[in-house]
Amino acid sequence: MTQHFAITEAGEPPAKADPQQAEQVVRLVDVKRRFGTTPAIDGISLSVGKGEVLGIIGRSGAGKSTLIRCLNGLERPDSGQIFIEGRDIAQLGERDLQPLRRRIGMIFQHFNLLSAKTVEDNVALPLKIEGRSKAERRKRAAELLELVGLSEKAKAYPASLSGGQKQRVGIARALAARPALLLSDEATSALDPETTRSILVLLKDINRQLGLTVLLVTHEMEVVRSIADRVAVIDTGRIVEEGPVWSVFADPKSQITQSLLGGIRPQLPAEIAVLLKPAGKEAILRIDVAGEAARGPLLSDLVAEVPGAFRLIHGGVDHVQSQPVASLFLGVPAIKADHVARIVEFLKTRNARVEVLGYVTGND
Known part of the structure; x- marks a missing residue:
């Protein structure tokens, strides 16, 4: 990462x-x-x-x-x-x-x-x-x-x-x-x-x-x-x-x-950004989380709550004023109609800011 x-x-x-x-x-x-x-x-x-x-x-x-x-x-x-x-x-x-x-x-x-x-x-x-x-x-x-x-x-x-x-x-x-x-x-x-x-x-x-x-x-x-x-x-x-x-x-x-x-926060790599579509097999999520919420086991808790594979595309953790500030980009299989929605809902309960940036075909 x-x-x-x-x-x-x-x-x-x-x-x-x-x-x-x-x-x-x-x-x-x-x-x-x-x-x-x-x-x-x-x-x-x-x-x-x-x-x-x-x-x-x-x-x-x-x-x-x-x-x-x-x-x-x-x-x-x-x-x-x-x-x-x-x-x-x-x-x-x-x-x-x-x-x-x-x-x-x-x-x-x-x-x-x-x-x-x-x-x-x-x-x-x-x-x-x-x-x-x-x-x-x-x-x-x-x-x-x-x-x-x-x-x-x-x-x-x-x-x-x-x-x-x-x-x-x-x-x-x-x-x-x-x-x-x-x-x-x-x-x-x-x-x-x-x-x-x-x-x-x-x-x-x-x-x-x-x-x-x-x-x-x-x-x-x-x-x-x-x-x-x-x-x-x-x-x-x-x-x-x-x-x-x-x-x-x-x-x-x-x-x-x-x-x-924009110049100092992690951004979705350009080669992936150009492939985004309104629908596809894999949703690309941006997750921003900071402070106490960023200190916990966010990703492992996500897997336990909403089972399924995801891929970590890009991101980073910075410390500003001694507070962790994380920006992560995840690829999540859109295997069921509500799968992505469940992931977004869970992350929001952990005080994360979540945005579905778009979808890729799954082979990209």
Whole structure:
């Protein structure tokens, strides 16, 4: 069967934070933003808890970039509320937004480093803008470069760095002002797969060490799978699906989520898919099962309950957030009118999601 599958940064919340929202670093309430007649964000509501990693995924043009610009105050919503640590930033003027923006770190797809400044100075730039002393800036930059594994590059310039190193500098810079929230806008899209994995490991380590809340925007489901606690799928400015990552991976309900997952979930081999017909001697079933239901002896129980031969065509078991997520493709003889129906009914009693994909002649 093929398997696919130290530094304390507590920081104080703003003085006027709503205590009822203290554990919700981000809360959006029916946020809308239009450009002309086109809705970029069309009534989004969501929250991100302290220390949580939320992945927001969608295709290009889904509204992800507009959403993240609204979160850091670069775009103003037409309506709705955006609370950061209990304060509605949609109601703040530019002067009041400035100190709140320091509570938000930002990492970008193309790094946005200043080429004429050293790595150390790039990391310390937010602190220079704040008016911190040179000694304090250097001390903080040294701490963060050690955190991201680039202490030896402090005096280097961005042109001498690899893409992964540049992104590590960008992450260090985003942490300089001890933010409560880290926004990641397609931060790994310009990186090769190996470098992407190393950056995701770093982000997860930072999340664990610092208890930092992370909201990452991406079009790559593998990124969400690797790091996020929850995922929200956005399409045409709306959230179409939301939940724990393992749950969404196990049972994607929306068509867009199924499409986005297509590249990393097991699929019926193409040479069999082209042979499917509305009727035949053998039914081809897709079975998706996760969590506790995937830990039991599902197939042996199936044989005991509904005797008969079947063949295992393809599939795999993955682990997402320490939960088993299995996708299996079975060929089941359609020997009696109710045989396939009995198998489907039994599997559903075991909390499996079952789909009859079609039939083959039996000789394929």
